[in-house]
Amino acid sequence: QLQLVESGGGLVQPGGSLRLSCAASGAITLDFYGVGWFRQAPGKEREGVSCISYSGDSRKYADSVKGRFTISRDNVKNTVYLQMNSLKPEDTAIYYCTASYLYRCSSPGVPNDYWGQGTQVTVSS
Numbered sequence: 001q002l003q004l005v006e007s008g009g010g011l012v013q014p015g016g017s018l019r020l021s022c023a024a025s026g027a028i029t030l031d032f033y034g035v036g037w038f039r040q041a042p043g044k045e046r047e048g049v050s051c052i053s054y055s056g057d058s059r060k061y062a063d064s065v066k067g068r069f070t071i072s073r074d075n076v077k078n079t080v081y082l083q084m085n086s087l088k089p090e091d092t093a094i095y096y097c098t099a100s101y102l103y104r105c106s107s108p109g110v111p112n113d114y115w116g117q118g119t120q121v122t123v124s125s
Contacts, residue, residue, distance in 0.1 A: 002028045002114045004097045009119030012087055018121060020082040022097030034103025035073065035080040036112050039093035039121075048109035049095070050082060058105040065091075087123045094118040 008020040020037070024030045036051035050061045050071040059071050070083040080097065098112035 001026070002033065002099060004099060004114055004116035006095065006097045006116045006119040009095060009121045011122045011124065013125050014088060014123055016087050016123070017083070017085045018087065020084065020095055020097075020119060020121070022080045022082075022099075022116060024078050024099075029075070029078050030073070030080065030099065031075050033099040033101055033114075034105050034112070035071075036098045036103070036105070036108060036110070037071065037082050038096045038098060038111070039091075040096070041090075041093040044093075047093075048107070048111075051103070051105035051108045051110070052080060053105040054102055060105055060108045062108050084121070087121075089123050092121060092123050094120050 003025045005023050032054050034054040037049040039049050040046045052059045052071045068086045073080045096118045097116040099114045100112040
């Protein structure tokens with residue numbers, strides 16, 4: 001059973017940056033798993049933010065974050081990252097790391113099989 005653990009959330013001012021991390025715990029590695037990031041703000045629908053294929057050759061972004069967020073993976077560290085720059089108050093949400101085996105990342109909105117517990121990101125002055 002793949003277990004995902006997010007970290008890196010917090011409070012940041014508008015225009016600031018955060019880097020979220022998604023690590024796999026236990027004996028299973030992320031090498032053959034595509035990973036996606038979703039977010040959900042209070043009173044709003046869940047939104048697919050970004051994804052990266054298991055091979056790393058496909059990366060997708062929601063229009064709302066394109067040009068500001070960058071997804072990457074480090075299979076040696078068994079971790080996927082979401083670098084978030086130029087943060088806006090509307091980026092405030094709980095961010096979830098998700099994964100599926102051999103996921104090719106066709107769209108950031110495709111839900112995956114495994115989900116982490118989430119990490120809170122708050123953008124406020």
